[in-house]
Amino acid sequence: MSTNVSWDKDGNWRAEGSWGTANSSNRVFRLAHWQDRLDTLRAAHHVPGAALAVLVGGEIHELAGGVLHRGTGVTATPDSVFHLGSIAKIYTATVVVKLAESGLLDLDAPVRDVIPDFVVADAEASKTITPRQLLSHTSGLSGDFHLDTGRGDDCLEKYVKGCAGLAVDVPPGSAVSYSGSGYSVLGRIVEVVTGKTWDVALQELLCAPAGLAATVTLPEDLLRFRAAMGHFGEPGTDPEPSPLWDLHSRAAGPAAVVCASAPDLVRLAKLHLDGGVAADGTRVLAAETVAAMQRREMDVPDKWTVSADGWGLGWTLYDWEGVPGYGHDGAATGQYSYLRVVPGAGVAIALLTNGGGARPFYAALFRELFAELADVRMPAPFAPPAQAPTVNLAAILGVYKREGVVITVGMRDGSLRMLYEFVDGMKDISPPLDMELAPVTESVFAASGAGPSFAEDYMPVVFSTLADGTPSCSVGMRVAPKVA
Template sequence: MANFDFAHWQNRIDELRANNHVPGASLAVLVNDEIHELASGILHRGTGVRVTTDSVFQVGSITKIHTATMVMKLVESGELDLDAPVIDVLPEFETADKIATKTITIRQLLSHTSGLTCDFTHDTGRGDDCLALYIEASKNIALDCPPGRTISYSSVGYNVLGRIIEVVTGQTWDNALKDRLCTPLGLNRTVTLPEDVLRFRSAIGHIGLPGQEPEPCPTWNPLPRSSGPYGGVLCASAADIVQLAKMHVDGGIASDGTHFLKSETVSAMQTREVNCVDKWTFSSDGWGLGWALYDWDGVFGFGHDGATIGQYGFLRVAPESGVAIVLLTNGGGAQQLYSSLFKELLNELAGIKMRDSFAPPKKTISVDFKPFIGSYKREGIVI
């Protein structure tokens, strides 16, 4: 396995970040059992504060790995049954489909096969009852498909999992995250509430047109506390995310040598539950229990992406090589930065050839969009 050339990769992230108009980025790389940390750019174009390796970014749906790991810890201890209907634990759980309500399982929520739709952002306030109120408010949301039929990536489902954690542990999701995941694994720069984020150098999202320098978002994070378990509020350093991934690479062993999860539990999370029919939309080949799964020309990998308003995160793991990479960004052409940088890193450190990202066709296709212009509405969403 190649050694990590710090100076080379610092130069590459600086160059690629600037070329793609990304204001700031933090990179952490696990290789040869060592975590390397790099920082580039600024946290806020209005203030000019520099990104440092201990800066925290909003990680978006990468949070689903935190939630899934906590759920699997409860399964491992016998407090939850993966294949039990959700209503056995959460009697108030309800969907617009009465039959689905009775049959949706915890396993299906973890693997995005419940049929529940993706997005329903609903502000239920800052109180400790925010998730309980969210579950009540989501009862009328139609399913995308029958449970177990196919993949239906669902943030709603992960909020249900967050509420299940609360019911089983007697803690809020935020406190359970701190006490049952972050503290045992030494994730000292992973927080959820704004008052905790203020203790650290934190990034603000930037938005703008492609190819131009983006501008800071008008607010730091417009997403409510009730979006926590699916990825609306958690902030972390890149190294903290790699530290969590390292535990999964090491078969459940934490950095202090203790067994956080059993190896069978870790393996179950990385076992394919469903194939992704549309690999471009999901950027993966399948899904396990929390993890997105990849097949890089026969080399197995897992990971997750995340996005909030103007902040984007990318996590990829090549377990056979013991390599894990996390990139956290705050706007601009983050997808292009990720694609170029990870392609080089995975090739150099793990011998992996990533497929090219989705791109426009070489020959322009003419499509008349006029008949489709208008407003599209459903529960919680207006496009």
């Protein structure tokens, strides 16, 4: 718990020190006001249902609005359970570092020490990739390897065996390149070390001691709760229920399938805020372990796709005009979740949604919440500046490639364009995207015309250089080295 914020029994608070405003006394969490803002913004952004949990002053406030499923009409309540998508990575990361803390795992020893037959397409990487690199997305492992290995308890073991042909997009340790595949490997590490399925290990090592009673990974367990259904539709309209509850296979679990209520997600954040101690006083993680997860492993050149400034072990690290924070975003089959922690203010906010304009909804609501509760100003939405900067096009024109994706940057009809093609195993994902690039800075461009499935406004395209000097292009936090 942060110590530079104090609250009295009426909920008034005073903040001092580096994070706060000069005059922040006598503020309260205005429940009715935030319920109104939640309702108003949710409706404006066509989000069918949402749950919001806010930790301020050591207390968790719970709000909800709308419906869980536009077909059944079941209403959203604060204890409703949503699919958290990639926020699952924080759960897996927490379990992995807990195993390391217990001496059962060395984060810096090769994955092979735990999984002797671990093999990916690159022989050298197969030998050297470490759990630490997987946790911080610096392993270079290609991120989107969707292999359905069934519903059984052997799904992760089979998935890891299936990774033999998985490409390494960039050399291990050279850059942050977001990798869900790496988290499935971490899930298998948890299984090998504990002798239990990832699902059971998560329940026993984290959910039970942390008091997370509304956090589950399997659909049969989700059925005990009010559960949200994802929705899809055109921007600006009320979306329709997804035809399927979830498209992920079970092997994607450690990367992408944890379901929880908003208060449970904030309880997990509070555990980290409180140095590893759960609400009932149980120490779940050592303070050093908690700190290690928040320590920056590497900077992120693409500061917009998930608002990241850098990456820790699991955590996305933020920099809100000098105020540090951590958290994670998640997306799963029409459900979108956002977790943000402002440690200096003792504030954690979880917003869980089931479709529609979830991202602008999050941005609008968090901007207001952050300003009032933590004196944090979120950066302006990503867009090209009014005055276009001058850029050296010669440095970026060319072809970039990562597993399943070819990106061609070139001039056509007097404008700078990017052709983003899905190839090989990913060729069925989407037709090629042909986008115009507008410069934001010398190395950052705003792509437009990708369509609503990929970005509602501008998609960030970031050119940078890997640690080994190779030029690269990062789209959607996935790094593709230049090949021509």
